[in-house]
Amino acid sequence: MKHPVLILLLLCALALPARAQDAFTAGLTGLGTGFNQTAEAVDRLGASGDPRALPLLRALADGRLLRQADGTLLIRGDAGVQDALTNAAAEAAGAEPVRLNNRVRVALRGALGRLQLVSPDPADRQAAAEAVFRSRSAENVPLLDAALARETVPAIRARLALALAASRLMADDPQNKLLGVTALGATSSPEARAVLLEARATNPAIAAQIEEAVAAIDQRLAVRRAAETLFQGLSLGSVLLLAALGLAVTFGVMGVINMAHGEFVMLGAYTTFIVQEALRGIPMLAPWSLPLAVPAAFLVTAACGAAMERGLIRHLYGRPLETLLMTFGVGMMIQQSVRLAFGAQNREIISPPWMQGTLMLPGEIAVTQNRLWILVFSLVILGLTVAAIRFTRFGLEMRAVTQKRAIAASMGIRTGHMDALTFAFGSGIAGIAGVALSQIDNVSPNLGTGYIIDSFLVVVFGGVGSLAGTLVGAFGLGIINKILEPWAGAVLAKVFVLVAAMLFIQRKPRGLFAQKGRAAEA
Amino acid sequence: MIHRMPITRRAALAGLGTALAAPAIRPSFAQAAPIKVGVLHSLSGTMAISETALRDTVLMMVEAQNAAGGILGRRLEAVVVDPASNWPLFAEKARELLAVSKVDVTFGCWTSVSRKSVLPVFEELNGLLFYPVQYEGEEESKNIFYTGAAPNQQAIPAVEYLMGADGGEAKRIALLGTDYVYPRTTNRILRAFLISKGIPESDIMEEYTPFGHSDWQGIVSRVKRFAGEGKKTAIVSTINGDANVPFYRELGNQGIKAEDIPCVAFSVGEEELAGIDTRPLVGHLAAWNYFMSVQSPANTQFKAMWQAYIKNPRRVTNDPMEATFTGFKMWAQAVAQAGTTSVDAVRTAMYGQKVEAPSGYTEEMHRNHHLSKPVMIGEVQADGQFNIVWKTPTAIPAENWSPFIPENANRRRG
Numbered sequence: 023m024k025h026p027v028l029i030l031l032l033l034c035a036l037a038l039p040a041r042a043q044d045a046f047t048a049g050l051t052g053l054g055t056g057f058n059q060t061a062e063a064v065d066r067l068g069a070s071g072d073p074r075a076l077p078l079l080r081a082l083a084d085g086r087l088l089r090q091a092d093g094t095l096l097i098r099g100d101a102g103v104q105d106a107l108t109n110a111a112a113e114a115a116g117a118e119p120v121r122l123n124n125r126v127r128v129a130l131r132g133a134l135g136r137l138q139l140v141s142p143d144p145a146d147r148q149a150a151a152e153a154v155f156r157s158r159s160a161e162n163v164p165l166l167d168a169a170l171a172r173e174t175v176p177a178i179r180a181r182l183a184l185a186l187a188a189s190r191l192m193a194d195d196p197q198n199k200l201l202g203v204t205a206l207g208a209t210s211s212p213e214a215r216a217v218l219l220e221a222r223a224t225n226p227a228i229a230a231q232i233e234e235a236v237a238a239i240d241q242r243l244a245v246r247r248a249a250e251t252l253f254q255g256l257s258l259g260s261v262l263l264l265a266a267l268g269l270a271v272t273f274g275v276m277g278v279i280n281m282a283h284g285e286f287v288m289l290g291a292y293t294t295f296i297v298q299e300a301l302r303g304i305p306m307l308a309p310w311s312l313p314l315a316v317p318a319a320f321l322v323t324a325a326c327g328a329a330m331e332r333g334l335i336r337h338l339y340g341r342p343l344e345t346l347l348m349t350f351g352v353g354m355m356i357q358q359s360v361r362l363a364f365g366a367q368n369r370e371i372i373s374p375p376w377m378q379g380t381l382m383l384p385g386e387i388a389v390t391q392n393r394l395w396i397l398v399f400s401l402v403i404l405g406l407t408v409a410a411i412r413f414t415r416f417g418l419e420m421r422a423v424t425q426k427r428a429i430a431a432s433m434g435i436r437t438g439h440m441d442a443l444t445f446a447f448g449s450g451i452a453g454i455a456g457v458a459l460s461q462i463d464n465v466s467p468n469l470g471t472g473y474i475i476d477s478f479l480v481v482v483f484g485g486v487g488s489l490a491g492t493l494v495g496a497f498g499l500g501i502i503n504k505i506l507e508p509w510a511g512a513v514l515a516k517v518f519v520l521v522a523a524m525l526f527i528q529r530k531p532r533g534l535f536a537q538k539g540r541a542a543e544a
Numbered sequence: 545m546i547h548r549m550p551i552t553r554r555a556a557l558a559g560l561g562t563a564l565a566a567p568a569i570r571p572s573f574a575q576a577a578p579i580k581v582g583v584l585h586s587l588s589g590t591m592a593i594s595e596t597a598l599r600d601t602v603l604m605m606v607e608a609q610n611a612a613g614g615i616l617g618r619r620l621e622a623v624v625v626d627p628a629s630n631w632p633l634f635a636e637k638a639r640e641l642l643a644v645s646k647v648d649v650t651f652g653c654w655t656s657v658s659r660k661s662v663l664p665v666f667e668e669l670n671g672l673l674f675y676p677v678q679y680e681g682e683e684e685s686k687n688i689f690y691t692g693a694a695p696n697q698q699a700i701p702a703v704e705y706l707m708g709a710d711g712g713e714a715k716r717i718a719l720l721g722t723d724y725v726y727p728r729t730t731n732r733i734l735r736a737f738l739i740s741k742g743i744p745e746s747d748i749m750e751e752y753t754p755f756g757h758s759d760w761q762g763i764v765s766r767v768k769r770f771a772g773e774g775k776k777t778a779i780v781s782t783i784n785g786d787a788n789v790p791f792y793r794e795l796g797n798q799g800i801k802a803e804d805i806p807c808v809a810f811s812v813g814e815e816e817l818a819g820i821d822t823r824p825l826v827g828h829l830a831a832w833n834y835f836m837s838v839q840s841p842a843n844t845q846f847k848a849m850w851q852a853y854i855k856n857p858r859r860v861t862n863d864p865m866e867a868t869f870t871g872f873k874m875w876a877q878a879v880a881q882a883g884t885t886s887v888d889a890v891r892t893a894m895y896g897q898k899v900e901a902p903s904g905y906t907e908e909m910h911r912n913h914h915l916s917k918p919v920m921i922g923e924v925q926a927d928g929q930f931n932i933v934w935k936t937p938t939a940i941p942a943e944n945w946s947p948f949i950p951e952n953a954n955r956r957r958g
Contacts, residue, residue, distance in 0.1 A: 219774025
């Protein structure tokens, strides 16, 4: 009873791979002989749907596919080199890796996307949906229909629906096209908008519907773009805040004009590099080198700050011009010493995976991870600084010394000691800033010079001696800069901000948050 | 043991004797005054990242030339000064080299602004400068030999590649650059070129940033938006110096893949990539006249010579280093041919001078003071090297006066 059905099934099972294998071997012709031939071969392999194409194409994408002079293809795997067709172990001598260019990569993305739509791994399917969306072609419509029917993960379903809509747009019949336009118009994705605009040029018949869909997307995008600009402003502000915070202590609280502040930031960044190199050989600690660099950078720069205060600055209290010149000179010496020790070349700081790529906040607001973490980090450091000044004995004595030195001394506070500690504290914060900046800027001996002017601007703009002023000043300048940038360009935006800050300080010389009372007059 | 001791001592004495006698072996060195070679590269400041390697290249060439017996039986002596990335200081240091040190030739400068600063000094004192970096053209001083590329040897072929089938048929171009003379002039030429190819003004975006710019998030997201108008977009970058590192990092973080928006750079070479994790950048492009990955006997020799000189087998070579190498060889040949180091005689001898360059081509110095050079497009690879995906079949002569700048229409050619 069952036998005929079974035999039929068996026959089908045997026949399918046999037919696919033909398409597979035929698809391989020309692979590796030239960029165009390779791209065509990849297209054919993607269309073949053969499961054996997947490892081969993956190997090609990773640069592990080798080709021998006689045309034999080999795959380099963890276990050694294998023949791509027979899986037999092979000798790699004389084989050259098959080379890629962007044209081949585009073909590869499409082909891998098609093949991976049926993958059991959700991450693969997500990537496949993304790839098929980008390579969009009418042939993919039935494939995507089937994939959508199978899919259970909501995020992947959404991506698949987008890919299906984009592929429908490429179809020949107008009914399918309109379905695609409607589906894409319902999203709020800039990619969907780009696909629609691309289709407008080739489909004058449905241009009106496309315009409508684009307008709908634009409306939803406007809010998101405003949010992204705000985030960019906050991010720039957080960098300014980090750079200025140490200065808010040394200049704001102590009144020392420290032109070497930027060099302390740079020393912090180099400490990050040293910590990274030192932990490279310890697999357990290596991923944590960045967090571990924070205390290290604090200690190193605090020690430098203390040495500088005890050795030089204390002899020049009350002589701001001499202090300025002297610290400027020390800064140049630090810069050149680092250049001699580490070379003029930039040093590479590896970003941990959690600081790479883009994060989607609710409402599809795209923010880059490293900037987000630095924003959080700057607020944490600000909180810790405020707490240290407000709630610790060290902070209390520090405030006492800066407010009325003589009385503080008569209460038994060693004022000289406190000066050194305060300066070390401010320098240490600069070092911590260097750890964060190593993630977004070049770790080179010039790192600090770019930040010194901005730091002084923030502190003066916010109000000398006020940490709240530094916070508001940093974020205010960051956001104004980012709002101006699209209109004026990066160079002019900076000029405008500087002019605005100058005019503001003319009107309010004590900054946003002016200190009141005796301390301010002193 | 006891028997062997004197032998060792005798051997040592013999060695010492040879060492003492060495100067006497080449008596001509002791008699003639050395030929002085000025080196005018920034060893500190923002350009030190790029220029330090060029100083080392010149020193390597001087050492190699001396080992080969010098030129005209005279020893070469390098005079190194540091103009510290400070453009007016370049002019002062140039004057010092020419008037005080009395150098016979100078190798130097990277940025166009530094070259513009020293040009009047070299013309006034009739010095000889070899300038090894690609630049915007629009110059032809009789006192300067330009061994880097003119726009038609780099910028224009690169944009043509982006607009061709292999480059992705770009229809919209974002021109990003550092705010100084080289990017602004190059982009002016490119804009005229794009318009001549039928690209409307609205499909060209142009943005400039200061030297050392590090906050690229706004610009990169604007490029993304610019690319989201339904036409294939590409970035042409004339960003200079270390601002490139945060720029590429931002490209990677914002997920701009070379398949979607390829970026071709004119000032990013192997040396600049040394400070970046290049894995997210695979497929982005650079246009040069030489890549370290070139397969040629001259390049194999050049790389070995450099890594032996710098005592680091992992140090990379790049295009301006190759241009310095080629320029130095040509100068040495010209001096040998002229039989003197006099500037006017060497200049005349320079014309038509040919060198088998590490680029794998024979490069020739023409009467317009520029070299004929091959053009190559390379893709960034995960190991920080470039994979050459396109190159011209022959070395092409320079058009230092670009036909795309209207004011050049009245200029004579050839």
